[in-house]
Amino acid sequence: MYPKCKTYNRKKIILIFICCFLAVCILTGRLVKLMVFESEYYQELADDLHERERSIKAARGKIIDASGTVLATNRTVCTISVVHSQIKEPEKVIEVLSRELELDEETVRKRVEKYSSIERIKTNVEKEIGDRVRAYQLEGVKIDEDFKRYYPYGSLASKVLGFTGSDNQGIIGLEVVYDEYLQGINGTILTQTDARGVEIADAGEERVEPVAGSDLYISLDYNIQLYAQQAALKALEQKQATYVSILVMNPQNGEIYACVNVPEFDLNDPFTLNMDVDTSGLTEQQKQDLLNQMWRNQSINDTYEPGSTFKTITAAAALEKGVVSLDDTFSCPGFRMVEDRRIRCHKAGGHGAETFVQGICNSCKPYPIK
Numbered sequence: 001m002y003p004k005c006k007t008y009n010r011k012k013i014i015l016i017f018i019c020c021f022l023a024v025c026i027l028t029g030r031l032v033k034l035m036v037f038e039s040e041y042y043q044e045l046a047d048d049l050h051e052r053e054r055s056i057k058a059a060r061g062k063i064i065d066a067s068g069t070v071l072a073t074n075r076t077v078c079t080i081s082v083v084h085s086q087i088k089e090p091e092k093v094i095e096v097l098s099r100e101l102e103l104d105e106e107t108v109r110k111r112v113e114k115y116s117s118i119e120r121i122k123t124n125v126e127k128e129i130g131d132r133v134r135a136y137q138l139e140g141v142k143i144d145e146d147f148k149r150y151y152p153y154g155s156l157a158s159k160v161l162g163f164t165g166s167d168n169q170g171i172i173g174l175e176v177v178y179d180e181y182l183q184g185i186n187g188t189i190l191t192q193t194d195a196r197g198v199e200i201a202d203a204g205e206e207r208v209e210p211v212a213g214s215d216l217y218i219s220l221d222y223n224i225q226l227y228a229q230q231a232a233l234k235a236l237e238q239k240q241a242t243y244v245s246i247l248v249m250n251p252q253n254g255e256i257y258a259c260v261n262v263p264e265f266d267l268n269d270p271f272t273l274n275m276d277v278d279t280s281g282l283t284e285q286q287k288q289d290l291l292n293q294m295w296r297n298q299s300i301n302d303t304y305e306p307g308s309t310f311k312t313i314t315a316a317a318a319l320e321k322g323v324v325s326l327d328d329t330f331s332c333p334g335f336r337m338v339e340d341r342r343i344r345c346h347k348a349g350g351h352g353a354e355t356f357v358q359g360i361c362n363s364c365k366p367y368p369i370k
């Protein structure tokens with residue numbers, strides 16, 4: 001029996017050894033997985049907990065007209081956030097923030113009580129309100145100043161300038177075309193905290209300063225634009241038109257002095273429709289379509305036949321080549337066929353007999369076509 005027992009013991013030892021070996025292998029494998037392959041993921045989670053990052057918005061470049069008038073600039077606004085672990089009087093914080101920021105108490109409570117390193121309560125808060133909240137000196141409430149786009153002349157040249165979204169990005173017009181120059185680079189404030197979320201005094205704040213965007217100088221002239229806008233509004237009313245566009249251009253070099261498309265919209269409130277439409281029954285897509293229609297710059301997006309403006313060129317060419325004389329007569333029947341198109345004169349029934357000069361005075365269509 002003795003040798004057999006010895007074999008039995010050895011078997012047992014080998015079995016235990018194999019078990020231990022496997023356990024060590026599994027643990028090592030797990031450790032390698034955590035430390036090598038997933039280290040980045042866990043590092044990020046830890047950083048999220050230990051580092052508190054707040055961004056400093058870069059000042060967006062101004063848009064300035066030909067005479068130095070600022071057409072688009074920035075206003076200082078505040079972003080208000082709470083740091084859960086630093087709040088000492090949660091009830092007071094909830095009460096003050098919901099009252100001052102005109103927010104629902106439940107919404108504020110949810111954010112204040114959420115266990116996160118930093119929670120944003122409201123952005124684009126007027127500076128006076130931000131200053132008022134700061135005056136309470138509540139622990140755990142952070143007030144950061146940043147910028148909001150501001151258009152001093154409201155709706156002037158709205159479809160040319162365009163506006164920006166909540167992240168300071170251009171949405172239409174020059175704001176989007178020159179976005180990369182205007183935008184600038186946002187900065188950050190990085191604060192190190194311990195596991196409980198308390199800021200480590202020695203670690204200090206790491207600050208990356210923002211870089212302001214470049215200013216944009218355009219050929220548009222504030223005074224000419226304003227004058228053209230008044231003329232367009234007058235025509236809009238007189239003709240009961242849907243829209244009126246005026247483009248003032250320097251013929252020598254193509255510089256645009258004014259580009260008006262009335263009705264314009266308020267650049268400081270671009271998501272409110274400027275038309276009388278009941279939007280209650282509309283889908284999101286239909287509302288978006290109406291906004292797109294309101295933002296549309298007709299001067300550059302729509303085509304329109306040169307029409308009467310081109311008659312002067314036709315008439316000058318005909319006179320210069322001696323094809324017509326001032327006293328030549330013509331009879332306008334009210335329309336003229338060109339290929340398969342029947343082009344009507346603006347006077348139904350026609351102008352009848354008229355001389356070349358009268359034809360031009362009447363702005364008659366069939367005459368220059370002939």
Ligand SMILES: [Zn+2]
Pocket residue numbers: 332334345346347350351352362363364365366367
């Ligand atoms: Zn005619």
